[in-house]
Amino acid sequence: MSEAAAPIPFGINLGFCVKRWVSPELWTRVVRERLGLDLVQFSFDLVDPMWPDAVLERHAGAVRREAQASGITIHSAFIGLAHYTFNQLLHPDPAVRDYAEEWLGRAYRFAAMAGIPRVGGPLGAIASRLDGTEAEAIEPADYAELIARMHRLGARAGAEGLSELYVEPTPLRREWPWTIAQARQMMNDVAGSAVPWRLCPDWGHGTFEPLYGPGEGAMEPWFRELADVITAVHIQQTDFVLDRHWDFAVPGKVDPLEAAKLLRATGIAPAPVFLEVFYPFEHDDMSILKALEASSALLRQAFV
Template identity: 85%
Template structure:
């Protein structure tokens, strides 16, 4: 039974992650016009590739106010803010050096402050990565000491997020054995270990992560097991076009193995809908901006039709 009756599909809110704006439409005055006027989105997910939380307070405050002002002026709701690619390249909360972990924790606290000032109620992303082994082999799980430290930091971060007035924090599972969580069982354990935190931690799975066949195998059921077994803690989803061989983050003008109609069906069948879905795509810096906009228009039209 859907919200509109037995024969009416559950609507799927559809927005766009601002990762495509990096080094291009970098101010709120620019990206809000692209998002609303060119692509027709009313829902967006901010990327910290556009703002570094470690900028001086005066600079951050001015940019936060601009985000709030420009999104309100153009009728855009910013659902959440994700850490972006730049910060993701660091090992963050699982770096071998505890002092670097402390810095990563402080970075997130600053990110929460900016989000609150900008009127963005949720912040999230991948949490970190342990170092690789000298022989290149991959462990099945991170060390229990590292895991315990990560959980303790997550509880502290939730307290800081609550103090800023945020409503949710996100973990984005990734298909890397050096990160956490990368399996459904790990995600379930983590959600249990942070249950009752000052602000709830939730999951934002990515279609190109859970479908990564080199890690999960070709017959793992794609995204459906994630959705069925973690339904209660998934409140947002990333979608991308990919080939299941790497985490591509292509747009839907590129041939791949992700069918938007199938995406919508799986979200509805598993009860994840009506959680919002965000198109998350990245482009080489040398890619011309005009063709990016054309490709995003095509992709957005395909997904909107499937999600309607």
């Protein structure tokens, strides 16, 4: 097999398990027995790093034990939707930013105990303006403080023994980064971090046409211009109109075969690709499992 045609590692983000298959005894069986996968990205929607230490240690042990017993590799852990709803490291109150930094530090500690070597996600959002206008960039002072916090977090991750931290670019002007140039600048500014910061772009973020313009949303520029700092990717089915996070049982504009071709052509492969989908809480479990089974089979076939 040629290097260009080597299989692309494919797994799933566990965000779909929220309020459903919440324990490792449950999600490991869903991943292995229903989806036929052995690679996952853990979600901190399943564990709150601010739980008491004894509770965190018990859950970390269970995650490590059940994953090993099931033959599942946990590549990384992402912050999840619950923490993402807060403004985190860019909240207007510095005390809240401090709390968000501590939250991430404790997330690193949990990951280390659970045998997860990487942690990441979006970093935060500034507050909206009263007149509804959105700036093209966050304030320089906010950005400088964010970079300082990222360096501190790199040191803390290093102390926990982690190997990599992730930033997930999002298609919001109030978050950072949302352009290729911003992402490159950020990666340059944290280049000396004790643990390297890398990017995990999302197929529904770089293709978001309401932000980038009709016909301007595309993953190829992100992959080509940032290939040296991208070491994981999120894939979803979407329509380029909203950040849908649909599974591939839903019609959309993302073609798995074309996605695989692009990943190889831009040199992103063999970085792992994770299906990241979310469902309404009232959605029934059986239909979710069937849709994920079909989606996983389709993407596995495309990435071999």
